[in-house]
Amino acid sequence: MNRPSALDRWDEIERRLDGRRPAVFLDYDGTLSPIVARPELATLPGETRDVLHRLAARAPVVIVSGRGREDVATLIDVDGLVYAGSHGFDIAGPPLRDGEPPLRLEVGQDLLETIERAAEDLRRELAGIEGMLVEPKRFAVAVHFRLVNESELPRIEAVVDRVVAAHPGLRKAHSKKVFEVRPAQDWDKGRALLWILEALDLDRPEVTPLYIGDDVTDEDAFRALAGRGIAIVVTEEPRETAAEYSLQDTEEVRTFLQRLANLL
Known part of the structure; x- marks a missing residue:
């Protein structure tokens, strides 16, 4: 499913934002930073950090990532943003107004x-598989198999299924080359986006939420924005998506964000 380029349709997007206040939501891996073999290698380009600083001075900016919240906040290192880690299960940000408490939400805290x-x-059951990486997060466990021989995938998935079955309250989810074990609650990036809009007093007619992401988990956010915002998928190949527009890669994302910062 082809989606028009958000850069080619910039004039259209600019018209949609005319007289309105954007609220910018961004995934990290594959959106702001290129996908790499191991998660610790996914650094943020300096030019992208610079444009995030510029945007944050002009509009609310929220990072919605599958990474642990503290991990992605350290990687981005930009003050004043809202960080939603573990696909929105762990949210923190600055106070809405002076004298108020910081923004904070933890979903599934009873399952830590x-x-x-x-x-x-x-870790114990997958030890010894070459290329295997089990990454504990506060609200999830990521099982990375990007560097694993494909012949091992059925064994890995069987272990994940067995572990999930042995721990009530958890479920298995999928991402890019990752199985993830997370709380079995009705919560995702879309619900986190809607909660943040309300918590920041941005659930208003004059606010246009704009979400950019590359992962299948971002589709929940795209669907949440149907009829009320702008959804942009980052992908080099056509795919099924609820997004309206597309960008090819992280460099195109940076170019788009630079245009947005210049507009505001």
Whole structure:
């Protein structure tokens, strides 16, 4: 499914933003930083950090990532943003107004010990598989298989399924070359986006939410914006998506954000 380029349709997007206040939501891996073999190698380009600083001075900017919240906040290193880690299960940001408490939401906090035990089981049962990486996060466990021989994938998925079944309250989810074990609650990036809009008093007719992401988990956010915002998928190949527009890669994302910062 082809989606028109957000750069080619910039004039159209500019008209949609005319007289309105954008609220910018961004994924990290594959959107702001290129996908790499191991998560610790995904650094943020300096030019992208610069444009995030410019945007944050002009509009609300929210990072919505599958990474742990503290991890992605450290990688981006831009003050004044809202960070939603673990696909929106862990949200923190500055106060809406002076004298008010900081923005904070933790979904599934009662399952943190269960997640830790699941991480231990996954590490033990997947030890010895070449290229395997089990990444514990506070609200999830990511099982990265990007560097694993494809012949091992059925074994890895069977282990993940077994661990999930042994720990009530958890479920398996999919991302790019990742199985993820997370709380089995009705929560995702789309619900996190809607909660943040309300919490920041941005659920208003004059506000246009704009979301850019590359992962299948971002589709929940795209669907949440149907009829009320602008959704842009980052992909080099046509794919099924609820987004309206597309960008090819992280460099095109940076170019788009530079145009947006210049507009505001």
